[in-house]
Amino acid sequence: MGMHNVRTGKDGYVFADLPANDDQTRAKVGFIAHVDTAEFNSENIQPQVVENYNGHSVIALDQAGKYNLDPHTFPSLTKYAGQTLITTDGSTLLGADDKAGVSEIMETLQYLIAHPEIKHGDIVVAFGPDEEIGTGADHFNTKDFGADLAYTVDGGSLGELQYETFNAAAATVHFNGTNVHPAEAKDVMVNAAQLAMDFHEALPIAERPEKTDGRDGFYMLTDMAGTPDSADLSYIIRDFDQANFESRKSFIKNLADEFNQKYGAELVEINIFDQYYNMGEVLKDDLTPVELVKTAMQKVGITPNIFPVRGGTDGSKISFLGTPTPNIFAGPENMHGRFEYVSLQTMKKAVELLIQIVQDVPTEN
Known part of the structure; x- marks a missing residue:
């Protein structure tokens, strides 16, 4: 792709750098996603694509009709009228938590490499294991990662921004x-x-x-x-x-x-x-990473939805290791099971947001 310094450490993470193409010095920003999935069947995932979903119909997942995405059971479906949904076939999870985040980061990098006219500072990305069992970031090498601020792309629906965890x-x-x-x-x-x-x-x-x-x-x-x-x-x-x-x-x-x-x-x-621990204890003293993404969301037409996440992310530990790391949306709904789905349009918006963030990282005097 044209990434630099691709490396894997003892922590199991894959790191890669995209060097700055801007004459002005900016803080180094990082994006993080995890490649493991939840403890639910993930063998032989067969995703289904539902184009132009009407927002009210029942989506049959399996041919026998045993498993369905029904708006009466899953009212989040009503938000996605006119959009393209990716679902499971009812026998596995989808894995969008957090393969959606992986895809969005990769798409962002590819776009930035193909469009050098978009000026940005140094970017580093990390893809890691074992987030779902809460041990992935135990030995995360923040020094090798080198970011001044970072984001896990591991949230749910459009607009989610989280900087408080359990x-x-x-x-x-x-x-x-x-x-x-x-x-x-x-x-x-x-x-x-x-x-x-x-x-x-x-x-x-x-x-x-x-x-x-x-x-x-x-x-x-x-x-x-x-x-x-x-x-x-x-x-x-x-x-x-x-x-x-x-x-x-x-x-x-x-x-x-x-x-x-x-x-x-x-x-x-x-x-x-x-x-x-609650990353909010770290971020409360300097909300620069939060304000940066809030502004970027508004620029690309996203309304920020800020709330404390009733869970944790790799960013919880990484923030305490010295790199402030809020969590932003990746798109999945009904994560960790057979009813998981994701909107293609939401994933595209996530890419737009990441591209905007790297442009908005402030320059240093």
């Missing part, structure tokens, strides 16, 4: 039971599976993902397994506020201590580890 932790809880024959169980048996159920029920019911929205935090049970002898629960813990985040971790740890005190033994073993 603080995130994971917890594993192991329960040691005392298993005896049920005929002799009275005052002797400690059923680890029952203990795990009681533990989960002791967490606030109103603080589960399905009960929360906006800036609400939550505890989410992600995995469970057990017998009377031994049981395990896995949780993710999320909150936007750092103090509340720490309180949540303390609450679940104290709950484990209470169970141990109640039974007079170390029946509950808990391990909590942090995954990522």
Whole structure:
């Protein structure tokens, strides 16, 4: 394509540079996308193209008609009247999270190389693994990347701009039971599976993902397994506020201590580890990257839709590693499953936006 210094480091990322073609010095801007997809069938993806969608019809995904994109179930479809949609065939996810971002960045680079009259400073791009399991940016080499500011192209619908994410932790809880024959169980048996159920029920019911929205935090049970002898629960813990985040971790740890005190033994073993933090804590001191993309959106006819993302991106960790990295839209809807789809027009708008951003990076005196 004409990119420079294409390289891969121990972190698994592929970096590449597009040198400046402008006589004036500008900050170096980076664009980042990830190539892994969610934990849903991604074998043999067969995308379907629905041209000039009318905004109200049901889209059959599979030939048997078992899976459909129905506006009554997915009202986001009504936004896309007259547009070209790319969908799944109902048997896999689409992978637009974040192959859409990869495509948009590649298209942007190709366009800039083909149009040298568009002046820009140094650009660096990164394509990485393991974002969906939250470990992709653990060893991201910001020094080698070299950007002064960057953007993950990993958001959803048109106009999304996010510079606040959850603080995130994971917890594993192991329960040691005392298993005896049920005929002799009275005052002797400690059923680890029952203990795990009681533990989960002791967490606030109103603080589960399905009960929360906006800036609400939550505890989410992600995995469970057990017998009377031994049981395990896995949780993710999320909150936007750092103090509340720490309180949540303390609450679940104290709950484990209470169970141990109640039974007079170390029946509950808990391990909590942090995954990522709210990038807003970094960006609040200098919103230059946010203001830059807001202005660029307005120039290309996009209304910015700014809200805290109830999740995280590679930008969460990269921001704390020293490169402020907000998240901008890539286009996918209904991500992580068979009902995922993306608008071709939204993807084209993302390319327009990236081209505008590199032109708007301020020159240095």
